[in-house]
Amino acid sequence: MNPETLLEVRDLQVEFRTRDGVAKAVDGVSYSVAAGETLAVLGESGSGKSVTAQAVMGILDVPPGRITGGEILFRGQDLLTLKEEERRKIRGAGMAMIFQDALSSLNPVLTVGDQLGEMFIVHRGMSRKDARAKAVELMDRVRIPAAKERVGQYPHQFSGGMRQRIMIAMALALEPDLIIADEPTTALDVTVQAQVMDLLAELRRELGMGLVLITHDLGVVADVADRIAVMYAGRIVETAPVHDIYKAPAHPYTRGLLDSIPRLDQKGQELYAIRGLPPNLMAVPPGCAFHPRCPMAQDVCTTDEPEVFPVNRDRGSACFFWRECLNG
């Protein structure tokens, strides 16, 4: 393993047992993130992005969820073999997560200063006064104006964008090596989205962290990510450096996502949409799970499941026709 590799997920399998059957939410996902690198995990809603992240963070709902296979290596150590107490130590100080919805992740009856300060009191044994100073420092760091005056305010007194900055501050508090941001800007207005995304990218650079950026929006990752992993029905179907993907996707699903991005130079034209819907995970189609929606599908796609073919040294595609796709 590359010594710089922070996180390596290997062949992860997660199931949900429900009354209606077993859903394979994550079906053999592998990815890795190096120090200082941003990996964007992309895919439509329901493709298993969040469940993968929850398994990595150790916050999966068990039951109904269950990890049935694979390894999650953090700095070379398999987290799945650790006791809960050891995992708790890694959460926060080793890796931290930012969620989509700050309002439901923050405590409404505690001031933001108390919530930020709590991290330092619990994990670093700081006094209340020192913790408060740290909270102000963090609020400055995520560019919340007038931090000193606002540290005593409650979450509802902040705008959506500012609340998301507080979530980022919480994640940064213990200076983790890795941050997982799960749709961190989805709930925000478009202009605020860009500001929060820029802040996240800037902080990542400043602090040299690894970042896993989960999103369903390929439009937001071009400027931020180094590499992209595209998920479909619990699997990674394409992984590549970000610029390669924009130049020429090697999987028809990625192509569909790219063609669905609104473009300023094509105003007025009807927006492309991938036909059909993602499959029910309790009844994933045989062969390639994407074949019922795929404009390039052939007979073999309906019967054989494609492995991830190496397109080149740092690129893979789970499509029998990746060459055709690249050239198409």
Ligand SMILES: Nc1ncnc2c1ncn2[C@@H]1O[C@H](COP(=O)(O)OP(=O)(O)O)[C@@H](O)[C@H]1O
């Ligand atoms: N708490 C749960 N109970 C049952 N099934 C779940 C639960 N959470 C997730 N799933 C299943 O896992 C799939 C993937 O979910 P998720 O990872 O949240 O998708 P997304 O890519 O949108 O983040 C869902 O479509 C659902 O089938």
Ligand SMILES: [Mg+2]
């Ligand atoms: Mg999700």
